[in-house]
Amino acid sequence: MKYVDEYRDADLGRVLAGEIVATVEPGREYKIMEVCGGHTHTIYKYGVDDLLPANVELVHGPGCPVCVIPMGRVDDGIAVAHVPGVIFTCFGDMMRVPGGAGTLLDAKAQGADVRMVYSPLDALRIARENPDREVVFFAVGFETTAPSTALTLKRAKAEGIRNFSCFSNHVTIVPPLRALLESPDLRLDGFIGPGHVSTVVGARPFEFIPADYGKPVVISGFEPLDLLQSVYMVLCQLVEGRCEVENQYARVVPADGNPAALAVLEEVFELRPHFEWRGLGFISHSGLKLSEAYRDFDTELRFEVPGVRVADPKACQCGEVLKGVIRPWECKVFGTACTPERPIGTCMVSSEGACAAYYNYGRFAREREVV
Amino acid sequence: MCLAIPGQVVEFVDEPNRLARVDVAGVIRSVNVGLLDRDGDAARPGDWVLIHVGFALSKVDEEEAMATLKLLQGMGADYEAELEELKASVIE
Ligand code: SF4
Numbered sequence: 001m002k003y004v005d006e007y008r009d010a011d012l013g014r015v016l017a018g019e020i021v022a023t024v025e026p027g028r029e030y031k032i033m034e035v036c037g038g039h040t041h042t043i044y045k046y047g048v049d050d051l052l053p054a055n056v057e058l059v060h061g062p063g064c065p066v067c068v069i070p071m072g073r074v075d076d077g078i079a080v081a082h083v084p085g086v087i088f089t090c091f092g093d094m095m096r097v098p099g100g101a102g103t104l105l106d107a108k109a110q111g112a113d114v115r116m117v118y119s120p121l122d123a124l125r126i127a128r129e130n131p132d133r134e135v136v137f138f139a140v141g142f143e144t145t146a147p148s149t150a151l152t153l154k155r156a157k158a159e160g161i162r163n164f165s166c167f168s169n170h171v172t173i174v175p176p177l178r179a180l181l182e183s184p185d186l187r188l189d190g191f192i193g194p195g196h197v198s199t200v201v202g203a204r205p206f207e208f209i210p211a212d213y214g215k216p217v218v219i220s221g222f223e224p225l226d227l228l229q230s231v232y233m234v235l236c237q238l239v240e241g242r243c244e245v246e247n248q249y250a251r252v253v254p255a256d257g258n259p260a261a262l263a264v265l266e267e268v269f270e271l272r273p274h275f276e277w278r279g280l281g282f283i284s285h286s287g288l289k290l291s292e293a294y295r296d297f298d299t300e301l302r303f304e305v306p307g308v309r310v311a312d313p314k315a316c317q318c319g320e321v322l323k324g325v326i327r328p329w330e331c332k333v334f335g336t337a338c339t340p341e342r343p344i345g346t347c348m349v350s351s352e353g354a355c356a357a358y359y360n361y362g363r364f365a366r367e368r369e370v371v
Numbered sequence: 372m373c374l375a376i377p378g379q380v381v382e383f384v385d386e387p388n389r390l391a392r393v394d395v396a397g398v399i400r401s402v403n404v405g406l407l408d409r410d411g412d413a414a415r416p417g418d419w420v421l422i423h424v425g426f427a428l429s430k431v432d433e434e435e436a437m438a439t440l441k442l443l444q445g446m447g448a449d450y451e452a453e454l455e456e457l458k459a460s461v462i463e
Contacts, residue, residue, distance in 0.1 A: 038374070045446065091424070092456055118460035119425025121403060125463050141424075144375075148426040151405055155388065196375055199421075199429045223442050252421070252429055261406045261428075351449045 009225060016228045017051040023235050030056045031187060032234050033324055036194035037064030037352025038222050044361040046224035052231065059324030060354035062176045062280065063194050065141040066093045067322065067346040067353045070276040071310035073169055074099030077138050080167065080303050081112040087130060089123040090138035092116045093350045098343060100310035120152035127164035136299050139168045144196040146170040146288060147261035150268035153297050167299035168289050173197050174205050175286035176277060181213050185325055190234040193219035195249050202257030203247050210243035221249040268294050278346055279312065279319025318345035321354055328355040335359060374453045375421040375428055376443060377436035380414050390462065395422065396440065398454065401462040402427055425462050
């Protein structure tokens, strides 16, 4: 238990680890998916999985927004970035995500005006400061991030800013979970629900998981102790034969979510019929585009966006990692051809990606020793 | 980009646009607090909030804010990078 001393309450950590061992039924395998990349990060940083018995396995889900952007959308962004007069803005993580034709960072090296921003409001300020240029914001993220883009667009509209547009790649959390649950090559026993997404959407959208699929969900905070407790809560449900949505992170996540954020999402965005996910393919009603009222701010209507489909590189097994079918280090190129410095797949780009989390915390070396 | 960093609201700089100055680990930057505008629960100076891409996402109590900060500091390079990006941000 070498990491427990760093927990907010180390004694509670030890007690929980003991309770988990006492709770699981020997001979039964438990596969629990943590949906959110932030959770994956904490799990490997603090070795939460080292505290779990061998028959409890944590599987990393599709909740890292940068990891799920397909190559074709990156290429579309790059095409827009190369349009003369365009200032192309995106979050830092997006700069290194490989498309079929390189990254946005490569596009910048080739002369495109690509700028990293911390907030969509920074992109809007750049638009205000450069009235003779077209400023495009490459929007990514789940319901955690989409309200920020939405409020930014509301402000752009109110101010009558005409040289600002949004290339929306926002996605929603429920459809990929449903797709995973429908996937035949996957066997999951329960879910650790995402903390930040749930502050916006609340706990209710996850109720279909117990209702339709009979599996428990526990929405969790981000501290190692939170995750340990959430794993324990999922295991308790499984052992007692219950399935419901429980909220371990109630100190931050209200059951109904954030009404102001949900209202602005409703106003500014609408669901696309389908959207492509890296490794998961097309998923119905899983992506957000700008609503009719905001069509003037839609990059895809303002510019010629190629809309090409690019197959993932052959060597890349991000899809299997995102579905939890293989562990990151089981990918053939993990740590050799694919590293955080030179990523082939997206899971290696963001520090919330499962491959990067494994790589950064020496997981690879440890796993190799025991194999 | 996935991190949510705790900060303490100092004062409003632009009420109509819901912009407030927030102290994040000693770095003071403008942040939009409009997502907290539900009935009677808007952010006020002194409140602790979790900040994500320049927007306050939720209110937390001080103990939660401190614990989250400690967790982030433990992340090292990722947290440093996020703070650097925040420092470079100029929201008006
Ligand atoms: S090692 Fe690279 S290519 Fe393989 S699954 Fe991870 S990110 Fe994808």
